[in-house]
Amino acid sequence: xxxxxxxxxxxxxxxxxxxIFVIMLGMGASLTPDDFRAVIRKPRGVFxxxxxxxxxxxxxxxxxxxxxxxxxxxxxxxxxxGSLPGGTTSNMFTYFARGSVALSISMTTASTIMALFMMxxxxxxxxxxxxxxxxxxxxxxxxxxxxVIPTMNIISSLILxxxxxxxxxFIRQKWRDWAKTAEDTAGFVGILxxxxxxxxxxxxxxxLFLQTPVGVYIGAVGLGLAGFFxxxxxSRLLGVYPLFQRAIxxxxxxxxxxxxxxxxxxSFQEPVxxxxxWLAILYSTFIVITSSVITLRxxxxxxxxxNIYKNTSIHNRLFxxxxxxxxxxxxxxxxxxxxxxxxxxxxxxxx
Amino acid sequence: xxHRIKAENLxxxxxxxxxxxxxxxxxxxxxxxxxxxxxxxxxxxxQGLNLATGLIELGVKARDHVGLFGDNRFEWILSDYGVxxxxxxxxxxxxxxxxxxxxxxxxxxxxxxxxVETEExxxxxLKLRSRLPALREIILLDPKTKAQPGVKTLQEVCDLGAxxxxxxxxxxxxxxxxxxxxxxxxxxxxxxxTGTPKGVMLTHSNMVSQVINLPGYHNxxxxxxxxxPIWHIFERVIEMYTLSFGGCTYYxxxxxxxxxxxxxxxTFMASAPRLWEKLHERIKKGIKTSHPVRQILFHIAxxxxxxxxxxxxxxxxxxxxxxxxxxxxxxxxxxxxxxRWIIVLPWYGFFNAAVLxxxxxxxxxxxxxxxxxxxxxxxxxxxxFNYVGIPVLEGYGMTETSPVISVRSIENLVVGTVGPPxxxxxxxxxxxETGELLYPNSNLPYNGVAQRGEIWVRGPQVMKGYYRxxxxxxxxxxxxxxxxxxxxxxxxxxxxxxxxxSKSTIVLSxxxxxEPEPIEMRLQQSQFIDQCMIVGQDxxxxxxxxxxxxxEFKQAGFREETIEELVSNPxxxxxxxxxxxxxxxxxxxxxxYEQLRDFRILPVTFEVGTELTNLYKIKRHVVEKKFSxxxxxxxNNGSSQNN
Numbered sequence: 001x002x003x004x005x006x007x008x009x010x011x012x013x014x015x016x017x018x019x020i021f022v023i024m025l026g027m028g029a030s031l032t033p034d035d036f037r038a039v040i041r042k043p044r045g046v047f048x049x050x051x052x053x054x055x056x057x058x059x060x061x062x063x064x065x066x067x068x069x070x071x072x073x074x075x076x077x078x079x080x081x082g083s084l085p086g087g088t089t090s091n092m093f094t095y096f097a098r099g100s101v102a103l104s105i106s107m108t109t110a111s112t113i114m115a116l117f118m119m120x121x122x123x124x125x126x127x128x129x130x131x132x133x134x135x136x137x138x139x140x141x142x143x144x145x146x147x148v149i150p151t152m153n154i155i156s157s158l159i160l161x162x163x164x165x166x167x168x169x170f171i172r173q174k175w176r177d178w179a180k181t182a183e184d185t186a187g188f189v190g191i192l193x194x195x196x197x198x199x200x201x202x203x204x205x206x207x208l209f210l211q212t213p214v215g216v217y218i219g220a221v222g223l224g225l226a227g228f229f230x231x232x233x234x235s236r237l238l239g240v241y242p243l244f245q246r247a248i249x250x251x252x253x254x255x256x257x258x259x260x261x262x263x264x265x266x267s268f269q270e271p272v273x274x275x276x277x278w279l280a281i282l283y284s285t286f287i288v289i290t291s292s293v294i295t296l297r298x299x300x301x302x303x304x305x306x307n308i309y310k311n312t313s314i315h316n317r318l319f320x321x322x323x324x325x326x327x328x329x330x331x332x333x334x335x336x337x338x339x340x341x342x343x344x345x346x347x348x349x350x351x
Numbered sequence: 352x353x354h355r356i357k358a359e360n361l362x363x364x365x366x367x368x369x370x371x372x373x374x375x376x377x378x379x380x381x382x383x384x385x386x387x388x389x390x391x392x393x394x395x396x397x398q399g400l401n402l403a404t405g406l407i408e409l410g411v412k413a414r415d416h417v418g419l420f421g422d423n424r425f426e427w428i429l430s431d432y433g434v435x436x437x438x439x440x441x442x443x444x445x446x447x448x449x450x451x452x453x454x455x456x457x458x459x460x461x462x463x464x465x466x467v468e469t470e471e472x473x474x475x476x477l478k479l480r481s482r483l484p485a486l487r488e489i490i491l492l493d494p495k496t497k498a499q500p501g502v503k504t505l506q507e508v509c510d511l512g513a514x515x516x517x518x519x520x521x522x523x524x525x526x527x528x529x530x531x532x533x534x535x536x537x538x539x540x541x542x543x544x545t546g547t548p549k550g551v552m553l554t555h556s557n558m559v560s561q562v563i564n565l566p567g568y569h570n571x572x573x574x575x576x577x578x579x580p581i582w583h584i585f586e587r588v589i590e591m592y593t594l595s596f597g598g599c600t601y602y603x604x605x606x607x608x609x610x611x612x613x614x615x616x617x618t619f620m621a622s623a624p625r626l627w628e629k630l631h632e633r634i635k636k637g638i639k640t641s642h643p644v645r646q647i648l649f650h651i652a653x654x655x656x657x658x659x660x661x662x663x664x665x666x667x668x669x670x671x672x673x674x675x676x677x678x679x680x681x682x683x684x685x686x687x688x689x690x691r692w693i694i695v696l697p698w699y700g701f702f703n704a705a706v707l708x709x710x711x712x713x714x715x716x717x718x719x720x721x722x723x724x725x726x727x728x729x730x731x732x733x734x735x736f737n738y739v740g741i742p743v744l745e746g747y748g749m750t751e752t753s754p755v756i757s758v759r760s761i762e763n764l765v766v767g768t769v770g771p772p773x774x775x776x777x778x779x780x781x782x783x784e785t786g787e788l789l790y791p792n793s794n795l796p797y798n799g800v801a802q803r804g805e806i807w808v809r810g811p812q813v814m815k816g817y818y819r820x821x822x823x824x825x826x827x828x829x830x831x832x833x834x835x836x837x838x839x840x841x842x843x844x845x846x847x848x849x850x851x852x853s854k855s856t857i858v859l860s861x862x863x864x865x866e867p868e869p870i871e872m873r874l875q876q877s878q879f880i881d882q883c884m885i886v887g888q889d890x891x892x893x894x895x896x897x898x899x900x901x902x903e904f905k906q907a908g909f910r911e912e913t914i915e916e917l918v919s920n921p922x923x924x925x926x927x928x929x930x931x932x933x934x935x936x937x938x939x940x941x942x943x944y945e946q947l948r949d950f951r952i953l954p955v956t957f958e959v960g961t962e963l964t965n966l967y968k969i970k971r972h973v974v975e976k977k978f979s980x981x982x983x984x985x986x987n988n989g990s991s992q993n994n
């Protein structure tokens with residue numbers, strides 16, 4: 001499939017740029033240096049998350065693109081999205097899914113930095129076949145260029161989006177009230193812009209929705225869902241407790257959408273850029289819906305172990321660190337039974 | 352329900368709770384913000400057995416009355432345990448009891464053994480002792496106070512019992528086995544809003560039925576924050592209920608409440624309306640002082656929440672249904688509400704998560720439900736908490752019904768009502784004038800639903816009677832029904848709505864009956880009016896006594912430091928006059944004879960113990976007596992001032 005018109009007009013691109021800036025600023029405003037230290041202090045959960053985010057997720061994206069027979073530009077976009085770090089959206093969803101917000105934040109910080117190294121490697125590994133396809137079709141039309149993934153551009157875009165994050169963190173240190181405002185506004189602005197893009201795409205390029213192959217829709221929805229599923233069971237396999245399982249699951253499935261927009265806009269050109277943006281819009285839209293549904297489900301299923309976790313940690317807060325809550329016989333679920341921390345630590349060692 | 356303990360009496364409840372929940376904390380006592388001392392179920396029951404054995408040794412028999420004077424502290428609960436394990440009943444009262452009442456209660460209840468909490472109470476009881484020949488033993492609760500000669504400390508009695516139990520004394524266990532469902536567990540003297548103290552006899556089966564019938568889903572991971580006076584029946588039922596599911600009660604106080612809410616993160620709370628008003632005020636203030644962008648976000652969030660919840664209430668038939676809704680009207684409205692619900696849902700979802708959650712975090716963030724009782728909750732506060740997602744379950748009851756008659760549950764949350772009657776409880780609405788049965792009455796439209804009258808109650812929670820007062824008991828009961836003296840109706844979705852108190856009804860000289868509470872609640876919505884009381888019995892018109900909100904006047908730029916100085920300030924008087932006019936206008940639904948003709952600013956605030964009951968209800972007769980000169984002047988000059 002070919003895009004005959006440009007998907008985004010210049011003012012849309014400006015709007016996207018503002019959105020990226022606001023959201024990354026908001027992300028920075030929610031972070032403190034302590035969050036970075038926490039990664040080093042409790043590396044186990046973050047490490048499992050890392051495996052899930054940069055090991056599983058790109059592989060899922062690659063498999064989906066291959067199995068669903070994606071057009072190459074869409075495939076590259078899907079793999080790009082699969083290799084992205086996590087954002088603050090996942091922290092919010094984790095909070096409402098009764099997952100460990102601390103772990104979610106640690107994973108966000110760690111993956112944002114790790115992405116600088118991991119993304120170029122992952123794209124190189126997984127996109128080889130698809131770039132060859134594009135090159136072939138380019139040469140067929142008489143162009144003499146080879147299509148390559150602009151690795152250096154991607155790295156510089158990643159560094160560029162870290163600038164507002166750093167600004168946000170600075171604001172957090174200096175003006176708490178503004179930081180809170182930035183945090184609250186960011187999510188709202190993000191939703192508004194995504195909705196605007198969808199609506200204008202619908203009005204201006206209604207045919208786009210019909211032109212897009214069904215497989216691409218399945219891929220856009222399925223990437224997030226598969227991320228949730230595998231993230232959940234992969235961490236379960238490694239003996240992680242439910243509270244942390246939910247955090248890893250959501251962090252794996254929810255990627256930092258704004259970063260994908262930034263990379264695509266700054267590093268790719270037509271004819272692939274519009275298609276890639278389109279996939280990023282589809283992913284960003286569907287992920288809000290799927291993660292809302294998953295969050296509601298986790299919230300319901302997680303009530304029991306969350307209540308135990310909460311009560312145990314409040315007992316320790318008020319009665320002293322040494323206090324050990326002795327729940328009545330048969331009350332604790334089996335998995336928490338032999339755990340001295342009653343689920344307040346990421347899980348027993350199995351490897 | 353699955354996790355709740357069922358027991359035949361309270362002593363067995365304590366025993367079963369100790370067996371089941373063992374080392375789980377039953378109560379936690381605050382030492383500082385982040386230092387609390389837990390007391391486990393097992394240890395509390397064990398100490399209770401020791402105390403009971405000690406009391407038996409001191410001569411306390413089953414069905415005796417034991418005095419228990421003091422306020423919230425762990426030793427109070429221990430004494431409660433001890434007395435009930437003995438099979439005796441405690442006679443509780445707070446520290447604010449007057450000497451006259453103290454004498455009356457000890458004498459009237461025939462108390463031989465009494466607990467006193469503080470040094471001050473100890474000295475007061477000792478002073479009265481010569482006039483109370485039956486009083487044999489005084490036991491001091493506060494471990495930091497020195498006991499006077501002739502007074503034992505709680506520790507001594509516990510040690511005495513512990514020593515006896517070591518030698519194989521099983522009398523406490525025998526006493527437990529001897530408790531009958533009809534035995535009293537407490538004898539509560541209420542002064543209420545009128546008259547001399549009355550001894551309300553509440554039995555084990557009264558309380559046990561409440562523990563079983565209260566709605567709610569809790570288990571041993573629940574934390575209950577407690578701020579009510581410990582001896583009040585509303586607090587005691589929540590305590591017993593908490594014991595039955597293994598939760599932990601954390602004793603807080605009004606002063607430290609905000610801090611404790613954040614640290615304890617309670618999942619359940621019960622309190623009088625006054626507390627919710629204070630909390631509401633604090634939240635509003637927090638919003639007003641927050642960043643302008645966030646203020647706007649809050650207002651958007653609140654607006655969306657209101658739209659969303661109102662449609663939800665309509666769709667699920669959980670709105671205040673005072674009148675019958677014709678089927679066609681409902682059929683017409685339903686699709687509109689469903690549409691609105693769907694349109695608002697995603698936006699509400701986002702704002703609920705991003706903005707309203709912050710508000711909920713101010714109240715700890717873990718509250719599953721809160722109960723308000725002991726007085727009417729102003730509707731705007733009721734709505735506020737329910738819209739922002741802190742479910743407020745308003746209940747209705749009285750000491751005589753130990754106390755819950757009806758309460759909203761999460762599934763049946765109809766804002767503006769006090770919910771359906773709890774299981775096993777029957778409610779009647781009876782015409783106050785003719786005594787005719789209005790509800791349930793198949794001769795009236797809709798079986799008497801929405802008919803206004805006095806509420807009569809029958810159920811397992813209704814008291815045995817007033818102690819040593821068969822005449823009053825007889826007056827209060829009618830064919831086995833307890834006459835509450837409150838005016839209410841049953842709504843079309845089977846909830847009870849309280850409209851006022853028949854005893855506080857003001858009858859104007861024109862013969863019009865006016866319930867003062869709705870007008871007072873309306874006036875209290877003004878930030879300039881802190882408290883107020885409507886007067887006008889047998890007069891031509893209504894007037895109000897106003898306690899101004901001094902802080903708000905200060906914020907508005909007034910220099911007066913005390914309320915006394917405000918009384919004569921003409922501008923302050925003008926502001927209040929305008930507020931009253933605005934709030935009680937006919938366009939706001941007040942009838943012509945409900946308009947206030949005049950008012951006076953009072954130089955003092957209403958205080959608990961004097962003008963207010965412990966649950967912040969106005970003692971009307973006290974205020975009337977104390978400010979009779981103001982009232983007289985109000986009605987003598989009132990007409991001339993207005994001409």
